[in-house]
Amino acid sequence: MTAEQQGAGQAATGAGRVPPVRVVVVDDHAMFRAGVRAELAGAVGRGEVDLVAEAADVAEAVAAVRTHAPDVVLLDVHLPGGGGVEVMRQAPAPAGTPGTRYLALSVSDAAEDVIGTIRGGARGYVTKTITGEELVAAVRRVAEGDAVFSPRLAGFVLDAFTGSPDAPPVAAVDEDLDRLTEREREVMRLIARGYAYKEVARELFISPKTVETHMGSVLRKLQLSSRHELTRWASDRRLL
Known part of the structure; x- marks a missing residue:
């Protein structure tokens, strides 16, 4: 194989590679952020995910989103400075573009947190009991535009947005x-x-x-x- 042929093959391989999902992790607990890094380490090593920044409060999160324009923000619901909904309010996607999508990752599976976060603009909501493999899949799906929920949480959202009388107050x-x-x-x-x-x-x-x-x-x-x-x-x- 000539050098030109080898270079063409490498270019073709690079062109066919799916780019990594660029992710910002937002949580006010450093140990939990470290845990997320560990859970995503395999995907990072395979080039599926690129962890571009971390943030511990609303101000840091808004700055990270504006600076890095990530594909997905893994967003805790309860944060110093106003919570996850405030991050989405202050750092909206530019008009006419997919922009950054938000996936809530929280210890809370309470109905009011789930519904409030989705109304605030999140594309999905999963709890912190999720496995590393499930988290990688959820990140990829949200990046592609899907809505992702932990199983029991989907009912809250359906009830709230279809006007069900069973929806929580x-x-x-x-x-x-x-x-x-x-x-x-x-x-x-x-x-x-x-x-x-x-x-x-x-x-x-x-x-x-x-x-x-x-x-x-x-x-x-x-x-x-x-x-x-x-x-x-x-x-x-x-x-x-």
Whole structure:
């Protein structure tokens, strides 16, 4: 094979290669961002994904999106500075282009978070229990324009956007939750589902002592006296 033929073959191979999906990871917990990097490492090594930036709050996320114009933003729902919806509001896609697409990746699977995030502009919503392989597939599908949801979350969205009478009362739930910080909401939901303090700590990358502190604050703010009452409170509001 001549040098010219070899060069032509290499060019053809390069031309047929699918470019990597350029991704920005947004989460206020450094340990979780490190976990996402680890889950996506195989795809990065294969050239399927390119992690172009990370951000820990709304301001950093907006700056990263404007600077890098990624294909997909893996976006936590609850962030310092206004939350994931605020990122999408401040960094919209340019008119007439596909622009950046957003895939929510959150510990929360509460109806009001799912519906509010999709109404804010996200193309999908998956929970942090997703496997690395599933996450890569979700990123690729969102980049291609598909809508992607963890299985039980799709029903929330269908109910909300088809006007189903079973759709959760989002505005009312938000008003009740306003007393709690974002971290307290995360702890509250896991405790209400029956998680032990150590299990919550592992899930949220915090210490059991910090979980205990947040739990005490939750009970005090909601004027509840036990995790049994908390579970009933959360169940009544369809947060489980």
